[in-house]
Amino acid sequence: MKEYDVIVIGAGPGGYLAAERLAHGGKKVLLVEKAAVGGTCLNVGCIPTKTLLNSAKLYVHAREGAKFGVTADNVRFDWKAMQAWKDEVVTKLVGAVALTEKKLGVEILAGEARLLGPGKVQVGEKIYETEHIVIAAGSVPAMPPIPGSKNNPKVVDSTGLLSTPEIPSRLCVIGGGVIGVEFASLFSALGSKVEVVEMLDEIIPFMDKELAPALRRAMKDVKFNLSCKVEHIEDGTVCFRTKEGVEAKVEASAEAAAKADLVLMAVGRRPALDGWGARESGLDLTPKGVVVDDRMRTNLPKVWAVGDVTGRSLLAHAAYRMAEIASANILEGEAAAAKGQRMRWDYIPWALYSMPEGSGIGLTQEEAKKRGIDTIQASVPFRVSGRFVAENGFAAPGQAKLIADARTHRILGLHLIGAYASETIWGASAVLEEELSVEDLRQLVFPHPTISEVIREAAWAMKL
Amino acid sequence: MKEYDVIVIGAGPGGYLAAERLAHGGKKVLLVEKAAVGGTCLNVGCIPTKTLLNSAKLYVHAREGAKFGVTADNVRFDWKAMQAWKDEVVTKLVGAVALTEKKLGVEILAGEARLLGPGKVQVGEKIYETEHIVIAAGSVPAMPPIPGSKNNPKVVDSTGLLSTPEIPSRLCVIGGGVIGVEFASLFSALGSKVEVVEMLDEIIPFMDKELAPALRRAMKDVKFNLSCKVEHIEDGTVCFRTKEGVEAKVEASAEAAAKADLVLMAVGRRPALDGWGARESGLDLTPKGVVVDDRMRTNLPKVWAVGDVTGRSLLAHAAYRMAEIASANILEGEAAAAKGQRMRWDYIPWALYSMPEGSGIGLTQEEAKKRGIDTIQASVPFRVSGRFVAENGFAAPGQAKLIADARTHRILGLHLIGAYASETIWGASAVLEEELSVEDLRQLVFPHPTISEVIREAAWAMKL
Numbered sequence: 001m002k003e004y005d006v007i008v009i010g011a012g013p014g015g016y017l018a019a020e021r022l023a024h025g026g027k028k029v030l031l032v033e034k035a036a037v038g039g040t041c042l043n044v045g046c047i048p049t050k051t052l053l054n055s056a057k058l059y060v061h062a063r064e065g066a067k068f069g070v071t072a073d074n075v076r077f078d079w080k081a082m083q084a085w086k087d088e089v090v091t092k093l094v095g096a097v098a099l100t101e102k103k104l105g106v107e108i109l110a111g112e113a114r115l116l117g118p119g120k121v122q123v124g125e126k127i128y129e130t131e132h133i134v135i136a137a138g139s140v141p142a143m144p145p146i147p148g149s150k151n152n153p154k155v156v157d158s159t160g161l162l163s164t165p166e167i168p169s170r171l172c173v174i175g176g177g178v179i180g181v182e183f184a185s186l187f188s189a190l191g192s193k194v195e196v197v198e199m200l201d202e203i204i205p206f207m208d209k210e211l212a213p214a215l216r217r218a219m220k221d222v223k224f225n226l227s228c229k230v231e232h233i234e235d236g237t238v239c240f241r242t243k244e245g246v247e248a249k250v251e252a253s254a255e256a257a258a259k260a261d262l263v264l265m266a267v268g269r270r271p272a273l274d275g276w277g278a279r280e281s282g283l284d285l286t287p288k289g290v291v292v293d294d295r296m297r298t299n300l301p302k303v304w305a306v307g308d309v310t311g312r313s314l315l316a317h318a319a320y321r322m323a324e325i326a327s328a329n330i331l332e333g334e335a336a337a338a339k340g341q342r343m344r345w346d347y348i349p350w351a352l353y354s355m356p357e358g359s360g361i362g363l364t365q366e367e368a369k370k371r372g373i374d375t376i377q378a379s380v381p382f383r384v385s386g387r388f389v390a391e392n393g394f395a396a397p398g399q400a401k402l403i404a405d406a407r408t409h410r411i412l413g414l415h416l417i418g419a420y421a422s423e424t425i426w427g428a429s430a431v432l433e434e435e436l437s438v439e440d441l442r443q444l445v446f447p448h449p450t451i452s453e454v455i456r457e458a459a460w461a462m463k464l
Numbered sequence: 465m466k467e468y469d470v471i472v473i474g475a476g477p478g479g480y481l482a483a484e485r486l487a488h489g490g491k492k493v494l495l496v497e498k499a500a501v502g503g504t505c506l507n508v509g510c511i512p513t514k515t516l517l518n519s520a521k522l523y524v525h526a527r528e529g530a531k532f533g534v535t536a537d538n539v540r541f542d543w544k545a546m547q548a549w550k551d552e553v554v555t556k557l558v559g560a561v562a563l564t565e566k567k568l569g570v571e572i573l574a575g576e577a578r579l580l581g582p583g584k585v586q587v588g589e590k591i592y593e594t595e596h597i598v599i600a601a602g603s604v605p606a607m608p609p610i611p612g613s614k615n616n617p618k619v620v621d622s623t624g625l626l627s628t629p630e631i632p633s634r635l636c637v638i639g640g641g642v643i644g645v646e647f648a649s650l651f652s653a654l655g656s657k658v659e660v661v662e663m664l665d666e667i668i669p670f671m672d673k674e675l676a677p678a679l680r681r682a683m684k685d686v687k688f689n690l691s692c693k694v695e696h697i698e699d700g701t702v703c704f705r706t707k708e709g710v711e712a713k714v715e716a717s718a719e720a721a722a723k724a725d726l727v728l729m730a731v732g733r734r735p736a737l738d739g740w741g742a743r744e745s746g747l748d749l750t751p752k753g754v755v756v757d758d759r760m761r762t763n764l765p766k767v768w769a770v771g772d773v774t775g776r777s778l779l780a781h782a783a784y785r786m787a788e789i790a791s792a793n794i795l796e797g798e799a800a801a802a803k804g805q806r807m808r809w810d811y812i813p814w815a816l817y818s819m820p821e822g823s824g825i826g827l828t829q830e831e832a833k834k835r836g837i838d839t840i841q842a843s844v845p846f847r848v849s850g851r852f853v854a855e856n857g858f859a860a861p862g863q864a865k866l867i868a869d870a871r872t873h874r875i876l877g878l879h880l881i882g883a884y885a886s887e888t889i890w891g892a893s894a895v896l897e898e899e900l901s902v903e904d905l906r907q908l909v910f911p912h913p914t915i916s917e918v919i920r921e922a923a924w925a926m927k928l
Binding site: 013041042046047050051054055058059061062065066067068069070071072073074075076077078079080081082083084085086089092093315316317318320321324339340341347348349350351359386387389390391394420422423424425426427428429430431433434436439440442443444445446447448449450451452453455 | 518525534535540546547550781812850855884886887890893897898903906
């Protein structure tokens with residue numbers, strides 16, 4: 001008899017949720033984690049970033065309340081107090097995850113796990129036997145070999161920037177993806193002079209190409225350098241080449257008195273394929289990650305992979321869903337797929353917690369075109385919402401774009417920039433999963449007055 | 465030939481949206497309004513209330529930012545500036561509605577309309593002929609004949625309280641429905657000492673009976689007197705009798721210096737059935753309003769009624785939906801119903817903009833029981849959401865309750881108290897309209913970290 005039904009490698013969102021669901025389903029589960037329970041998301045990713053961003057939003061709101069009849073003197077933030085609150089939130093949430101696992105009977109083991117092959121995992125000196133293995137090894141920040149970036153104390157990754165002791169007076173962000181844009185927004189709100197250098201011709205690659213420029217314009221204190229390739233970094237100065245071949249520089253380096261001028265390397269994350277036996281175990285790998293099918297099976301029998309390590313979607317909630325699919329397939333076998341327990345990659349929403357927020361789900365207009373789908377679309381400003389106007393004013397940035405199939409009118413994508421975008425997008429998961437048409441969406445009742453009503457307005461703005 | 469295809473009586477949400485949709489469909493429309501375009505909702509209802517509540521929320525947030533690392537001195541609000549912003553929002557939104565109607569070719573006529581019978585409407589001296597008539601006469605605040613309330617300058621309705629020149633030092637709210645609770649929340653935040661007197665044994669009649677007490681506890685500065693019947697009002701003192709027969713009083717009357725102590729009469733609204741010929745025209749009426757079927761037809765041919773005047777649901781967005789159904793049935797005849805253009809009364813969400821917010825859709829546990837449906841339910845605190853904790857702390861109030869059919873697992877209702885509740889509820893419109901089961905809801909992907917995830921957690925907390 002094997003010691004465990006399932007060994008889960010990695011206790012980030014994919015790993016801890018798989019362990020929960022499996023234990024809840026009656027399996028004996030060992031959850032192995034080499035660093036902190038909660039993984040990147042909880043410890044150095046989504047949760048700390050959003051906690052700091054919330055404080056920054058409170059700071060901005062407190063300063064800009066006069067229009068709404070609310071004023072205050074000497075509005076200020078205390079970076080150390082913000083950090084302390086962030087640390088308290090992380091500590092308590094990590095504790096809550098560990099407690100949930102314990103209540104369900106999941107054993108948590110601190111250590112580096114090594115996949116030896118199907119049914120065999122080594123931790124330290126000991127070899128554990130198990131029926132199933134779920135790999136949830138996560139991802140690490142990609143650190144491209146830019147000359148001058150290595151061992152440069154002014155160059156940090158997101159983890160380093162989260163714990164910087166002081167607000168940089170100038171911050172250069174290399175990379176205009178979600179991480180880069182959120183940090184740009186955070187530090188810009190806190191008074192840093194921020195420039196973003198992005199190699200591609202637009203920020204946020206999965207954002208619709210009509211909305212991304214609107215987001216840049218809305219982040220009016222941040223300078224964006226697009227189509228710019230970083231060539232080298234000297235101390236705190238980032239040297240890059242524009243599309244036209246012009247050499248240029250962003251100086252994040254110190255003005256006389258600044259102590260903490262920094263360069264954030266935020267060019268993305270890559271699956272963690274080192275140190276746990278990925279290559280030696282016979283797993284099918286590509287540079288993008290562990291190869292899985294839509295039921296999260298790898299090529300090895302009863303070895304499953306979920307989350308960032310698959311490279312399919314580097315989002316915590318995508319990891320959650322993958323974990324649930326792997327768990328359901330482990331618990332129910334063939335019956336699971338018949339119940340819909342397969343990844344539907346196009347129905348994963350995403351959210352951006354910058355000021356303003358952004359979110360999206362499904363296809364962008366460009367992606368639909370690439371797939372040869374004829375689309376219809378409508379784009380409406382958030383100021384069509386009375387609540388948006390009441391809470392933000394008439395000129396505040398906000399835009400909703402809805403995309404549908406021109407022939408069937410089936411909704412293919414929804415993309416938002418503006419207040420509450422991260423919180424309202426989930427409804428579109430239901431809309432897309434249920435394959436609603438524009439006509440169906442028009443019949444849904446939205447509460448008035450809400451900003452969510454812009455989605456309904458977009459459906460009505462569609463020319464059918 | 466008739467002068468108009470459709471005459472719409474009343475330019476509130478039901479009337480102005482019907483006019484828009486009909487004009488968009490090619491109809492020649494006359495929209496008659498005796499007061500202000502936008503109706504109660506825009507002029508003296510949802511929009512002004514939510515605008516003031518937003519300012520109050522900014523004020524509270526600015527004062528309570530220390531935990532999140534944000535502080536300020538001398539945080540204050542300026543009631544006149546709050547009012548001015550509210551007036552600016554209302555004026556611009558009214559202008560936007562009028563402009564939309566104009567662009568679509570809707571004629572707006574200021575005056576009191578009178579329904580003479582099918583196809584005939586009188587405005588002033590003139591009689592207009594039309595094919596269809598849409599009645600959207602709205603509602604008025606119910607003013608029960610409580611001794612001492614009439615001609616008492618300290619007794620106001622919601623319209624009066626919105627324009628009060630000063631914050632009352634004490635406010636007594638008669639009625640614990642949505643209007644009463646929102647005003648209680650608003651003035652309590654602005655420093656009034658607030659008591660609510662409610663005749664029933666709980667506030668917010670359509671809120672689940674598990675959540676309503678949680679909402680009362682969360683509004684910790686407001687005193688709620690339940691099961692209390694108001695007997696008379698003397699100056700600013702409200703005298704009532706408790707269930708046990710004990711006589712009691714709330715003194716909203718002046719302490720020495722207070723100038724604006726007030727009693728808000730918020731016992732509900734009743735359909736406006738006076739002054740437009742409701743009784744003389746032969747329309748089927750009950751005291752609750754104009755009788756309509758699920759296609760918004762009255763008993764008179766080609767006379768339709770939408771919104772508050774029907775008494776079926778006194779919510780602006782319910783009026784919107786009724787307007788769309790009437791319009792679709794006018795434009796497409798019998799084909800409309802086949803396309804789903806019927807009212808589905810159980811799928812209308814509602815929202816409450818108090819601190820904290822609340823929202824709901826579908827059946828409460830009590831309502832399901834009344835209908836003889838065997839239910840399963842789960843209730844989870846908002847602190848299961850990392851974002852909620854980050855933005856509100858661990859002890860902040862928030863609760864989600866999900867209700868499903870015990871046999872089919874079909875979701876029957878969702879009820880929320882807590883941050884963003886008004887903005888996240890729309891997704892449940894899709895869930896209920898599409899008749900999703902708990903198992904289906906569990907498969908939807910929610911972005912992480914969001915507060916909307918509590919809905920997913922509730923689905924997983926359900927014992928199936």
